[in-house]
Amino acid sequence: MSIESSAAEIVEEFEMFDTWLDKYNYIIELGQELEGLDSQFKEQKYLISGCQSQVWLTAEFNDGKVYFKADSDAIITKGIVYLLIRVLSGNTPTAIVDYDLSFLEKIGLKEHLSPTRSNGLNSMIKQIKLYALVYQTKEKQR
């Protein structure tokens, strides 16, 4: 599925909820679904700084596409990471680098998270894009 259509799908899912608590309940549910990482990946090398909770992110490049896996010690963070991965993982580096993540605003996540929390969100996005950028550069060099 393309980035745009998985993003649209998520926006639609969130439209079903009227209240913020319902939205968070859903994010918690998603967080519980996130596959997570084996403990060997939960180390400094994969840790994203700037989050109130710890987030570890790994990336793999396969057949021209980038696959992300992530984990966190907080469930809400896991849910947010789940959304990012669902939209971005399995796409080409260029598509990932170019995507503007506007779906976060559409589900109200970006405006709703307080500055320190959205710093965490921003750090996650930055790191995801950084991985994509590295693979994009590597591809060009080949």
Place this chain on the structure above:
Amino acid sequence: MLDIKKIRSEFPALHQMVHDSPLVYFDNGATTQKPDVVIERVQHYYENENSNIHRGVHYLSQEATSRHEEARVIIQKFINAADSKEIIFTKGTTESINLVASSFSKKFISEGDEIIVTEMEHHANIVPWQQVCEEKGAHLKVVAVLEDGSLDMESYKMLLSDRTKIIAVTHISNVTGVINPIKEIIELAHGQNIPVLIDGAQGVSHTKVDVQELDCDFYVFSGHKLFAPMGIGVLYGKESWLEKLPPYQTGGEMIKNVSFERTTFNELPFKFEAGTPNVGGALGLAAAIEYITAIGIEDIEAHEKELLDYGTQQLSKIENLRIIGTSDNKASVISFIFEDIHHYDAGTILDQLGIAVRTGNHCAQPLMKRFGLSGTIRAAFAFYNTKEEIDKLVSSINRVRKMFI
């Protein structure tokens, strides 16, 4: 007995809806709300008295200068300093500590010397000393914290040595609310002629402070944690010490004579107040002090003790909730964790329910490490808080637990 209803009506920021719930403000350790009298005092200053002080012969400048110096006297009386020149205006606790660390070390710290801090300090009372140690080749010694959050006084006694040059310790822990035996700490230090700086950021708002009775050499605090505006703070220093310390920053106000050959510095307290000070802030701080003094520090303490006891009792009933800092000598601060829910998750949902608590490491990473935690949830009660608000915290926590467990 406090008239809480009346008091609450005097704090406009307490009356608002957050995410559709009435705000419950328990983040008083980070900063306190401001009463009308403080807000109005600052506004009155800018509307009627604003002008630069110590400089003009004109009416407004003289008025502003007088008010500023009156504020100094109000602060002096509040902490019972011997003289108003022992009160130095700063931006806040952080700047006060940096001032002492910097000026003290210029003259009194050399290679091989030791500075003592504790494991429970706020980063503001660690990093400036650590920097001094790095610059001077001195060593930072750290007093250990016991399992109940109190200081290990045996560890403190062991660390005192003839190389110790200064001791910097917090009055009340901003994480656990534990009150340190600062009088005893000071006495032991003075037995060896070592000066002591007390970080009073959390101290002044919860308990009566008498710097002469304590006999501390320096006592520092921030206005904004004492119901006053941000950007104003205090360094109290014994005159004998302040006379000995070289200036911190240089420039206008703090000089007596300037020529290109030589500058002579002004007298206390102006020697440490370079540049245009925060006059409005100083007046706001004086207004805040008059306000809480009129209510009565003893009554405030008694009400807060009630909140602490009630909160501790109610929170202790919650499954898998553990209070960090169980010493029985505490101010009205309760830090806690859930064994099964991340502090960030809990804090996020509590915020949705209109409860303002602080989550994270509280600028005290060494203390977090001591307890093997990445963070806690902190409810810090001020005198305008109520048992009903604590009940709301408890019922909100129960909702949080239902969401995650």
